[in-house]
Amino acid sequence: MRAKSETKRQAILDVATEVFREVGFERASMSEICARVGGSKATIYNYFPSKEELFFEIMFRSTEKEFEATHEALDPFTDDIAESLCHFGERLLALLFSPEVQAARRLIVSEAGRGELGRLCFERGPQRSLAMVSDFLQAAMDLGKLRQADAQVATLHLRGLLEAELLDHFLFQVPVEVSEEKIRGIVVRAVTVFIAAYGPV
Structure with a gap:
């Protein structure tokens, strides 16, 4: 059965x-x-139970493996926190700015005010990621590899830095190159700023 x-x-x-x-x-x-x-x-x-649930399940099914692999790149016990953050950032941007996920994100944003799709995707995507990255940053702080701070706020700062160079192009649907080389450069610059702000004192 x-x-x-x-x-x-x-x-x-x-x-x-x-x-x-x-x-x-x-x-x-x-x-x-x-x-x-x-x-x-x-x-x-x-x-x-709803069209929103059905759509999300389709999107979830196609991206869950990449989502898990992205967050598995975070290792608070590594000797080089910046390197771990770079691995994470490269995987995150490759996922977020793949053509399929960009199309899904735009759809979610456009439909967010009309039903439950926005809330559902926020809870199972960004909010879930926030908790996972916050746990990583808190562990790194507790190990003295980052300075003590609010781990959730630090996570939001990290995410903002990682998306800073691409976000306007995404929001206004202006084509932009998102090659591995470009992503690597973006991530290195973002992590450099993050470590300057949150590195151990």
């Missing part, structure tokens, strides 16, 4: 992915997804 349920859930996700790609989030409907999958709308709602 569980295998059958998982097969149905996967079928819904596959069909919903097609519909979202074809018509976008706003124009996509649970009715259309249901018609393509077959069965009743009640069945889809048993798996996914």
Whole structure:
């Protein structure tokens, strides 16, 4: 029974992915997804309580491995905190500024005021990342590798520095090169400023 349920859930996700790609989030409907999958709308709602939940699950499924790998780069026990931050920053920017994630982020921002999508993605993306990076920075502070400070505020400063050179291009949808070399340069500059502010006294 569980295998059958998982097969149905996967079928819904596959069909919903097609519909979202074809018509976008706003124009996509649970009715259309249901018609393509077959069965009743009640069945889809048993798996996914809302269109927002369904969209997020699709996005989550495609990025979760990269999200986990990005945060696994953080090691408070390393001899070189700056190097650990650089590994993290390079992975984070490569993920955030990949074409697929940029498109999803823009959609989320445009839809945020109309439903639960913004809150849902914030809680399971940026807020989750904030907690993980804050834990890392707090551990580094406790080990004397960074000065004592509010770890959550330090995390926000780090994230702001990492995105500073690309954020306006993202917000105004101005094309910009995001090659590995460019990302590496951005990250080194951001981490240099961060360490100047939060390095051990």
